[in-house]
Amino acid sequence: MxxxxxxxxxxxxxxxxxxxxxxxxxxxxxxxxxxxxxxxxxxxxxxxxxxxxxxxxxxxxxxxxxxxxxxxxxxxxxxxxxxxxxxxxxxxxxxxxxxxxxxxxxxxxxxxxxxxxxxxxxxxxxxxREAALPAAPTLPPAVAARWEAAWPRRVPAIAAMLADPPPLDITLRDPSQTERWAEALGGRSLMAGHVRIARSGSVQKMAGFERGEWWVQDLAASLPARLLGPGEGRRALDLCAAPGGKTMQLAAAGWQVTALDKSSRRAERLRDNLSRSNLSAQVVIADALEWAPDDRFDAILIDAPCSATGTCRRHPDVLHRIGSRQIEELAALQATLLDRAAGWLAAGGRLVYAVCSLEPAEGEDRARAFTQLAPDPALAGELPEGIVPTPEGWLRTDPAMLGEAGGLDGFFAARWRA
CATH class of the missing domain: 1.10.940.10 (NusB-like)
Incomplete structure (x- = not known):
């Protein structure tokens, strides 16, 4: 041969x-x-x-x-x-x-x-033999065991959504321009400030990208920042902020944002994104476990380090890299971040905790264990049509939700008020 x-x-x-x-x-x-x-x-x-x-x-x-x-x-x-x-x-x-x-x-x-x-x-x-793959991918045994314990009725639908990469979601700097950009980009909107388009070609070459009219952000990833509402000039802290999607959301919503991240390389990318979108924030390079603010904030968003298993459609490597040990270690870190950040919130301020994870240990369990602040349940009107808060007032999404519209990442978010 x-x-x-x-x-x-x-x-x-x-x-x-x-x-x-x-x-x-x-x-x-x-x-x-x-x-x-x-x-x-x-x-x-x-x-x-x-x-x-x-x-x-x-x-x-x-x-x-x-x-x-x-x-x-x-x-x-x-x-x-x-x-x-x-x-x-x-x-x-x-x-x-x-x-x-x-x-x-x-x-x-x-x-x-x-x-x-x-x-x-x-x-x-x-x-x-005309070999063929099944209609839906078979989950790794450890992943299947965890998810079947947590979401027994959802696992088949979640697995089915893993068969293909997701569509491309963008968040608009100006939500009032939603209809215009949906038409210009040939997409559809699932809520104000959001447009979903088919993946094709270079994102950087698409209309509006260079002018910072929008940035790429999964619909589920955009929801935690929305739970903080309009800023009206008040102070907000975005913990673990890079690459900056949520920082840009908060800045565009009128918050004076302090964006903290411990990685100087990732922080540089955050600055680039802010510059492109013509938005401003104070970028701080520091470890949230050691840093402390000089003053309190009216809003705090903790997009905590997590297993990222909710992003498995875009990043299927998480299905093979992440196990129980990593999840336990991350849950301990998340609990520490929550406890520290609670002390930085001004009276009447709101704190939102979020993870792009399908693991209850990083989401629901963390929210149940956190008692320093008063729960502030999410409302149905703050979420896309078809996504409803849990009975506890939390946000929980998985890849099969909004399946006919293309699905979304698995996310958990909870909100409290000081």
Missing amino acids: SRSPDPSGLAARQAALRLLDAVLRRGEPVDQAAPNVLRNAGSGEDRALALAITGEVLRWLADLDALIDSATAQALPDDAKVRTVLRMMLAQALRLGTPPHAVLATGLALLTGGPRRLAHGVFSTSLK
Whole structure:
């Protein structure tokens, strides 16, 4: 069997292989590993393809493995390179519509010797059998166990929404322009200040981006800041603020915002976003566990560090990186942040706690355990049509809610008043 020295598109497959190794072997987020991995991955199209292959493998990992195992006489080790390459090959053929000859040329070029022959045989057998993936991805066992305990009636619908990346949501700097931007961008609005559009092309090249008329932000992620209402010149603190979507929301709503983040790199991105949107905030680089304000705030938004399992449609790597130990550690940090921030709130002020997580330990359990302030329940009129507060007055979303409109991230938010 002849081997092309450098098949077209090989750089993208090499990058995808490295990204999958970073996630599955080292437990790194794709977003963390991607800048270094993609630096030499070729053109913009190559980099996009590498990310697409990586995402599809991570969405369908259990189901791809089932196909591989059905075509091999002996089980391959989970961390075997040939297994990962086969996952990539099948994901391209079954999810991305890549022609089989291109899959073979680029996939086999990643292997040598026996593994190369094995991959060719398994892939060819799968095609002959007309292998297919199920309608919905199979969740990793640990994830399925957690979510079935927490949301037994929701898990099948959540899993079904993981089959594809979500649409693109944007938040408008000026909510009064919602109808105009929905028309200009060919999208639809699910509430004032929001537009949902199909993913296509570069976000930076879309109308209004350079002028800062809007920024990318999942609909669910925009709801916590909305729970603080109009600022009317009052002082607000945005904890763990970068990359700045919620800071920009608060500034656009008339708050004098102090945006705190401990990462100088992420804070620089926040400043860039503020500059582009022509909004202002005081950016502070500090650790919220050590920092203390000189004065109290009328509103505090804690978008706490969390497992981010609610973002699994956009970031399927969380399904394979996050386990019970990380969730427990994050829940302890979240409790500490809540307790510290409560003392920084002025009389009559509001505090909103939020996490982009589907884990009750980070959401509902944290809210139940927090008793320093008086509950201030969310109202149905503050949320998109079709999303209602829980009986406790909390916000809880999952990817299958608003499913006919394209769904949204899994989020939890609770509000209190001093």
